[in-house]
Amino acid sequence: MASSPLIFTVRRSQPELVRPAAPTPREVKLLSDIDDQEALRFNLPFIFVFRHEPSMTKKNPVKVLKDALSKTLVYYYPGAGRIMEGAERKLMVDCTGEGVMFIEAEADITLDQFGDALQPPFPCFQEILHDVPGSEKIIDRPIRLIQVTRLKCGGFILALSLNHTLGDAVGLRQFIHAWTEMAQGANQPSIQPVWCREILMARDPPQITCNHREYEQITLPPNTIKEEDTTTTVHQSFFFTPAHVVAIRCLVPLHLRQCTAFDLIAACYWYCRTKALQLRPEEEVRIMCVVNARSRFTDRLSLVGYYGNCIAFPAAVSTAGKLCGNPLGYAVDLIRKAKAQVTEEYMHSVADLMVIKERCSFTDLRSSIVSDWTRAKFAEVDFGWGGPVYSGAAKGGLGSFSGGTFIVPHKNAKGEEGLILPICLPYEDMKRFAKELDEILGSQNHATISGSSFVTSAI
Incomplete structure (x- = not known):
């Protein structure tokens, strides 16, 4: 551990909702019976840390990421909705288009001052991803909470909280890849998102055919x-x-x-x-x-x-x-x-x-x-500022x-x-x-x- 703590200040704007950039279907979509198990009913925090990129000096990462996020949500529109719980604890997404929670922030510190602290555990994570009241819940709350914090050196930190019932690490990587493509000028994702949750719905009648010692x-x-x-x-x-x-x-x-x-x-x-x-x-x-x-x-x-x-x-x-x-x-x-x-x-x-x-x-x-x-390839995430210095669990x-x-x-x-x-x-x-x-x-x-x-x- 360092002999003296690193002290810095984070200034945050008020949280806002980022909605899809175009109208999206208003519907209710069932999650699969793999998605809505108790073990996945939590929010999983991720963090991506980017260095200053001289060629991007005139671009504000907050604006670039926010605009690209809005465009990405047109394709991943269930993520702009809200999770609901129905009969027998069945989870579904109400595709309301209300948006994801987004926070803009600034920190009076450079990336180099973090030294080897750019890895878990991030003691400052509660400031890098502000705890919006109710954000720990998954029902009837924004499905994603995102904060972009600009640093004094021109670098920035992207932190987000993923409602695990909506997808796994591979799914998150796919979403973020689409987000980076939009940030770099694409009109649509190169991989079109597929819902298809019926693939992993229980059979009728359900039958346990394997040994599941994990449960x-x-x-x-x-x-x-x-x-x-x-x-x-x-x-x-x-x-x-x-x-x-x-x-x-x-x-x-x-x-x-x-x-x-x-x-x-x-x-x-x-x-x-x-x-x-x-x-x-x-x-x-x-x-x-x-x-x-x-x-x-x-x-x-x-x-x-x-x-x-x-x-x-x-x-x-x-x-x-x-x-x-x-x-x-x-x-x-x-x-x-x-x-x-x-x-x-x-x-x-x-x-x-x-x-x-x-x-x-x-x-x-x-x-x-x-x-x-x-194999998640989070290190390849590039919004235009190059790959992250750190990417993964907080x-x-x-x-x-x-x-x-x-x-x-x-x-x-x-x-x-x-x-x-x-x-x-x-x-x-x-x-x-x-x-x-x-x-x-x-x-x-x-x-x-x-x-x-x-x-x-x-x-």
């Missing part, structure tokens, strides 16, 4: 208090260079070494987190990996342009004793097998389960969940679930390419987590990094 409902004994309910949770990021990934890969058996960097880092996270929590050997633990299922469908062409949720959370399950008592390859093997479960039938089975089990959430007890953003956690995290590509202040893992844990557990990770990496034990601390004031 097993496990309850604690009466009067049990979770540790995270009584301790202060801290946020910290861990940076993995290619050398770190190689070091981890050397720890797994030869037949598993063709696995992805995601598999390796997810296995490290599961192992180190379980050790840090000091669970009893017989206690069951699980890790759920977010799988983009688009490629698992036979008719992939029907999903081209689909920006809804097409993801699953297959769970790898073990006892704490077996997970921590075995080499890392044990965790990698379980994760790979869990991900391989996801097929087109698996997705239909999840949709059916949601209807049968009243849109339940995944199991959060002694659980963690990891999302792979290594913090660890998924909504109120502190066990969630993301693996995000990142280049640090030294110019090193790598992957960031932002996590949340109670303070003492975080210290144990870092120690366990250092032991895994051995001589490559410089993976732990965290953003500089800083204080903000708002006007």
Whole structure:
């Protein structure tokens, strides 16, 4: 952590609604039975940080982004509507065309002053994306909250909050790509958005045909208090260079070494987190990996342009004793097998389960969940100012679930390419987590990094 906090002031305009630039259909559109599950009923914050671009000096990024957003919403018009809840908790979009919430802001700081703080956790995020009253809710509220903050150096920060029921990271990437195309003068998106939520509606009659351990409902004994309910949770990021990934890969058996960097880092996270929590050997633990299922469908062409949720959370399950008592390859093997479960039938089975089990959430007890953003290509987002210095999650956690995290590509202040893992844990557990990770990496034990601390004031 930095020895002294970075202090700066953010001045914000009043929030306003940005509406589609042309009339859009007034209709009600059902979300899919994958979209409206309890686990996705939260707002997910993203952040994109852009440097000053000399060729764009005469252009105001706020105006460019706002005008392009209005044009993009003509094609993605459900995003300008409002979520409603119907019978049996079924979610739908009322396409009112009311618009998305947009805030213009200025900060008296340069990008260079942030140093290595341009990564999760962003302690200033509450000012970079102002908490408009009611914005944490998803029903009858603007589906997106966006803030563009100009910096003293000519750079700017784009922060947005996505209602996860409307789409996943792939869908968000598609929307933002269309937005950048409009900002650079296009008349329409190169990929036309497809609604088609009926593809992932429950069958009639619904039937659960696959094993879904991610949705097993496990309850604690009466009067049990979770540790995270009584301790202060801290946020910290861990940076993995290619050398770190190689070091981890050397720890797994030869037949598993063709696995992805995601598999390796997810296995490290599961192992180190379980050790840090000091669970009893017989206690069951699980890790759920977010799988983009688009490629698992036979008719992939029907999903081209689909920006809804097409993801699953297959769970790898073990006892704490077996997970921590075995080499890392044990965790990698379980994760790979869990991900391989996801097929087109698996997705239909999840949709059916949601209807049968009243849109339940995944199991959060002694659980963690990891999302792979290594292929999301957020680093290629370009509104005319070049690619972002940082793009991705603003913090660890998924909504109120502190066990969630993301693996995000990142280049640090030294110019090193790598992957960031932002996590949340109670303070003492975080210290144990870092120690366990250092032991895994051995001589490559410089993976732990965290953003500089800083204080903000708002006007």
